[in-house]
Amino acid sequence: MNTPWRKDGILDNSVVSKLLPPEELRNSKAYALLECVENIPCDPCTRACPFKAITMEHITDLPQINWDRCTGCALCVMACPGLAIFIIDETTDPAKVTVPYEMLPLPEVGEEVKLLSRRGEVIGKGKVLKLKVSKNKTYAVTVEVPRERVHDVRAIRCIK
Amino acid sequence: MVEEYDVVIVGSGPAGLAAAEVLGGEVSVCVLDEQPYAGGQLIKQTHKFFGSKEHFAGWRGIDIAEYLIGEVKRRGVELKQQHRVLGYYAEEDLVVAEDENGKLHEIRGKKYLFATGAMENMFVFENNDLPGIFGAGAAQTLMNMYGVKPGTRVVMLGAGNIGLIVSYQMLQAGIDVAMILDASPTIGGYHVHAAKVVRAGVPIRTRYTVKRAIGEDKLEAVEIVKLDENWSPIDGTEEIVEADLLCISIGLSPVIELFAQAGCRIEYVPFLGGYVPVHNKFMKTTNEKIFVAGDASGIEEASTAMVEGKIAALAMLGDLKNVDIEDRIMHEFESLAKLRTGFFGRRPKEGKIQMEKLASKYGL
Ligand SMILES: Cc1cc2nc3c(=O)[nH]c(=O)nc-3n(C[C@H](O)[C@H](O)[C@H](O)COP(=O)(O)OP(=O)(O)OC[C@H]3O[C@@H](n4cnc5c(N)ncnc54)[C@H](O)[C@@H]3O)c2cc1C
Ligand code: SF4
Ligand code: SF4
Numbered sequence: 037m038n039t040p041w042r043k044d045g046i047l048d049n050s051v052v053s054k055l056l057p058p059e060e061l062r063n064s065k066a067y068a069l070l071e072c073v074e075n076i077p078c079d080p081c082t083r084a085c086p087f088k089a090i091t092m093e094h095i096t097d098l099p100q101i102n103w104d105r106c107t108g109c110a111l112c113v114m115a116c117p118g119l120a121i122f123i124i125d126e127t128t129d130p131a132k133v134t135v136p137y138e139m140l141p142l143p144e145v146g147e148e149v150k151l152l153s154r155r156g157e158v159i160g161k162g163k164v165l166k167l168k169v170s171k172n173k174t175y176a177v178t179v180e181v182p183r184e185r186v187h188d189v190r191a192i193r194c195i196k
Numbered sequence: 197m198v199e200e201y202d203v204v205i206v207g208s209g210p211a212g213l214a215a216a217e218v219l220g221g222e223v224s225v226c227v228l229d230e231q232p233y234a235g236g237q238l239i240k241q242t243h244k245f246f247g248s249k250e251h252f253a254g255w256r257g258i259d260i261a262e263y264l265i266g267e268v269k270r271r272g273v274e275l276k277q278q279h280r281v282l283g284y285y286a287e288e289d290l291v292v293a294e295d296e297n298g299k300l301h302e303i304r305g306k307k308y309l310f311a312t313g314a315m316e317n318m319f320v321f322e323n324n325d326l327p328g329i330f331g332a333g334a335a336q337t338l339m340n341m342y343g344v345k346p347g348t349r350v351v352m353l354g355a356g357n358i359g360l361i362v363s364y365q366m367l368q369a370g371i372d373v374a375m376i377l378d379a380s381p382t383i384g385g386y387h388v389h390a391a392k393v394v395r396a397g398v399p400i401r402t403r404y405t406v407k408r409a410i411g412e413d414k415l416e417a418v419e420i421v422k423l424d425e426n427w428s429p430i431d432g433t434e435e436i437v438e439a440d441l442l443c444i445s446i447g448l449s450p451v452i453e454l455f456a457q458a459g460c461r462i463e464y465v466p467f468l469g470g471y472v473p474v475h476n477k478f479m480k481t482t483n484e485k486i487f488v489a490g491d492a493s494g495i496e497e498a499s500t501a502m503v504e505g506k507i508a509a510l511a512m513l514g515d516l517k518n519v520d521i522e523d524r525i526m527h528e529f530e531s532l533a534k535l536r537t538g539f540f541g542r543r544p545k546e547g548k549i550q551m552e553k554l555a556s557k558y559g560l
Contacts, residue, residue: 042382045390045400074387075538077499078246080254095248096538115254117244118388139368139396156397172244172254191395 039074046154047071052187057103066108066125066132070099071190072118084115110134110178114170123178124186131186132165137175143167143194151181152191159188161195197302198290201226201274203512204305206281206291206454209236210498211311211490213264214505215512220271223516226303227273228293230280233341235261236313237333237491238498240340242368243361246386247499250531257498258340284308284458284486307485307512310455311505314448314469314491319353322408328415332362332445339369347441351418352376353406354445357385362445363393374437377404379423386540407434409442418442448495460486463554467547468494476560477529477552479508487512494551496544503532 041047057067068089070081075096082090082099089105090112092098113121113136123134143149143164151160166178181189202223205212212227213234219225233239241257252260269275278296285292290304316331318324330338330346332354338344350371352363355378363373376393381403383390390400403423410417422433448469455473456462461482462471473481475488487508490501507528514521536545 039382041387041390043402045383045387045394047387047391071391072388074540076246076386076388076540077248077497077535077538078253079248080244083249084254094537095534096541117246117254118386119392120388140370152395152397154391154395156395156399172256174244193396 041073047073049187056187061103062124062126065127066123067103068101068106068108068110068112069122069124070101070120071122072099072116072120076118078117080115080117081112081121084112086111110168110176111170113176114168114172114174119174122190123176126183126186129183130162130180131183132178133181133186133189134166134176134178135189135191137177137192138173139194141194141196142175143177143192148195149179150193150195151179151185151189152193153188154190156191158193159185162189162192164192199226199301199303201303201305202516203307203309204228204291204303205309205311207236207311207313207490207492208234208275208277209311209313209490209501210238210260210264211313211492211501211505212236212309213261213268214502215309215311215489215509216268216273217264217271218506218509219513220268220273222513222519225273226305227268227275228279228281228291228303229275229277232277234265234275234277240333240336241498242340242365245498247497247535251499251502251535260498281454284454286459289485305485306516307487309487309489309505309508309512310492311488311490311501312451312454312492314450314495316444317447317449319406319444319446321406323411324409326409326411326415327413328411328440329409329442329444332358332443335441335443336362336365339365345369345371347439348372349374349439350441350443351406351420351437351439352443352445354378354447355383355385355390355400355402356445356447357389358448359443359445360385360389360393362443363398364389364396367393367396367398371441373398374439376400377406377420378402379405379427405429406442410436415440415442448491450492450495452492455481455486455488455492458483458486461558463551465494465547465550465554467543467550472551474554474558474560475551476555477507478511478525479504480511480560482558482560494544494547497535500532500535500544503528503535507532
């Protein structure tokens with residue numbers, strides 16, 4: 037297995053591009069993106085999805101997603117203990133990215149936050165559009181993201 | 197006066213509690229733990245766990261502990277906190293435990309389960325006794341159990357799952373994580389745990405280590421250095437990183453003193469984390485009264501610790517009462533086999549295979 041991310045913890049574009057759905061689908065609706073690339077013993081994503089879009093035969097298999105079933109509801113984002121699932125919506129301009137969030141302070145809807153890349157670099161600012169929380173206390177925060185940055189933004193930081 | 201139970205369990209971590217849950221209501225059980233709270237490592241785990249539903253995946257460690265403690269109490273199991281077990285005495289066939297007032301208690305079981313967990317390995321470098329240098333687990337205890345911030349800016353040594361998770365929890369506690377270092381060429385922990393801290397702005401530097409700690413009477417900075425392919429420091433690559441906290445997370449070793457003292461055979465199995473009591477697949481040691489489960493039998497995870505606890509409990513139940521445990525124990529064996537697949541399961545799997553061979557050598 038070629039695992040360049042095991043040097044610095046960063047998935048580069050060559051890896052991420054293989055995780056993306058076909059372009060046609062990306063242009064038609066919001067979708068869940070699973071940045072989960074190792075055979076770890078884990079499966080809560082498969083149980084979280086009410087539409088059975090995510091499946092896995094064996095606990096250490098990689099999760100498989102059937103995007104035709106995915107509604108972008110973000111329940112899996114809040115369930116995943118790896119914080120490895122994001123909802124991408126590139127049908128709008130600006131685009132939207134939903135990230136898992138477990139830090140303080142909590143942003144409020146309408147507030148501007150910093151947008152961070154997979155490397156943790158601040159690559160801009162965006163407005164918080166939505167905030168959801170699960171009973172296990174992980175938030176799913178939807179932010180506005182410039183379209184050309186939709187495949188780079190993977191975290192947020194509050195400015196306040 | 198000697199207190200008598202069918203089963204005496206030492207250690208109320210996931211292994212001990214899972215065993216007590218199986219045994220409670222069937223036989224009389226007492227669980228002894230030196231800590232003021234039951235739950236072992238679980239109670240400081242504020243992150244969500246892996247595994248599958250059966251192993252509480254997606255639950256936070258602390259919530260798993262709370263659930264198990266409730267179940268165990270409901271089944272009439274006696275939980276004794278602040279009872280440190282000093283030893284097992286074969287002649288009298290009992291353990292001696294010291295309570296928080298220094299009072300000694302003699303406790304006898306028909307069977308014993310020692311689920312004593314693991315302790316953190318220390319690392320040798322110049323000035324490693326300066327205040328501000330902690331094991332990652334100790335720093336985690338301060339933060340998550342006592343609500344105390346152990347510092348304001350940390351260097352973490354070790355990019356295994358524990359180093360990564362504790363770094364993430366430090367970010368949550370508002371501690372600035374300067375960097376995570378690891379001497380190996382690759383990150384040892386899961387990518388998803390690494391990705392969480394990296395996208396929060398924490399660099400992970402592989403092939404780096406700590407050369408020395410700097411400070412008068414407490415840690416002020418850490419000197420780090422790059423390593424070459426042979427793990428030797430490269431001259432001229434030293435850097436000084438300001439930090440008032442240095443956490444070491446370079447591995448765990450099974451806590452085996454009780455087994456050694458009780459005369460159980462001990463063997464060195466690197467894939468299991470070092471010296472471990474010899475045990476068969478039913479978790480029985482070379483002393484037929486004494487069983488082992490969890491990290492004490494080989495460093496793994498809470499999920500496998502719970503399954504091993506259940507296996508030991510079922511095996512003890514089979515020995516103590518005339519009940520058919522076969523189907524239930526087969527189910528747990530399958531569960532373990534599933535958890536030990538994949539890239540990250542290969543080490544414990546290989547270690548347990550070696551252990552089975554050792555066990556048969558000792559006639560187990
Ligand atoms: C930071 C961190 C993150 C982790 N994350 C995960 C995860 O996401 N998923 C997962 O599955 N696992 C995880 N683990 C691993 C998991 O916590 C351990 O594998 C598990 O707790 C081992 O269980 P145990 O019951 O064997 O031992 P422990 O939980 O260590 O419990 C042992 C208990 O025995 C007691 N004890 C020891 N000696 C004596 C004595 N002589 N007398 C009385 N009491 C004694 C101790 O006080 C302790 O309470 C993590 C561990 C750490 C440190
Ligand atoms: S976003 Fe909703 S529908 Fe899509 S995979 Fe996740 S849980 Fe299922
Ligand atoms: S829950 Fe998250 S980390 Fe676990 S398998 Fe699913 S996507 Fe991967």
